[in-house]
């Protein structure tokens with residue numbers, strides 16, 4: 284049975300589905316700059332979760348949003364002197380190319396925020412009607428103080444919530460707000476910004492509301508797995524919970540919260556603002572996708588890690604994969620069959636244990652060694668097929684470079 288750590292309960296929990304389907308959402312990119320390794324860690328982890336649930340016999344429906352209207356996009360578009368839509372579109376395409384190169388599967392639905400304006404406005408109007416939100420000078424805000432459950436995911440006190448939100452895009456000094464922690468659902472038009480008409484005047488959606496709207500539209504009021512980087516736990520995901528549960532009246536909005544840790548470089552979280560980034564497109568110039576994926580998956584999705592010394596780590600991963608390739612190339616067609624079942628079972632028990640991909644990779648090393656030792660006088664074809672199948676669960680193609 285698959286167990287995952289649920290951020291909401293802070294516990295490992297058995298993962299179940301009554302109808303055999305997992306409805307899964309992962310917060311996607313704000314397309315204004317190139318995909319770096321920190322993003323890739325999140326999307327590879329989510330991709331492996333999806334592949335493993337399917338390996339266990341479940342069906343998955345996946346959604347990933349694109350925040351294609353945002354302060355960062357508008358600022359960057361002004362800097363480089365191109366229309367914001369063009370910037371968003373070209374960066375989204377680069378992201379998709381990077382993910383395809385890394386064998387990250389395309390989500391079933393890949394909606395843009397700008398395509399959800401109607402659903403977003405419906406939700407904002409309903410939150411106003413229910414008294415969960417207020418309109419001020421053309422902007423609409425969520426009333427945090429009226430919601431005693433607000434912050435259930437982050438489990439922080441008010442002061443810590445406010446400090447964290449302020450580091451992550453909150454404007455505490457906005458004079459329209461009743462409380463500095465109130466967050467914007469709809470923001471009134473600013474000079475030179477794209478706007479959409481609304482019952483509250485021209486404006487554009489706040490960031491958090493788009494994910495609530497897309498979850499509801501594509502997956503319904505209660506979804507199974509919601510993923511994202513651990514820096515989204517607060518405020519983004521707590522805001523999503525507040526909006527969605529008050530709008531639909533149904534709880535829980537999400538059954539399992541799946542958060543992926545940060546990647547560091549030079550001692551700091553890899554980020555656009557610090558400029559300490561490894562870009563996927565650069566790594567792909569010198570390394571195969573399997574090598575990059577394998578290296579990333581040596582790290583547990585919940586543990587922050589350092590990418591310093593990445594050249595040595597990638598070379599070591601390449602050497603491991605070379606041994607697998609060698610095992611797959613051995614003839615080994617006569618004699619008793621090498622039974623792959625114990626290796627498959629070990630792989631599965633590592634993956635069942637909160638996606639221990641590092642352990643799973645080690646079991647594939649062991650299987651490759653067993654094939655190598657047995658090939659002289661065993662039929663290893665079934666074992667070779669198992670190695671390929673299990674590698675595929677990790678998204679490793681095992682093609683010769």
Ligand SMILES: [Zn+2]
Pocket residue numbers: 309310311494519
């Ligand atoms: Zn989101």
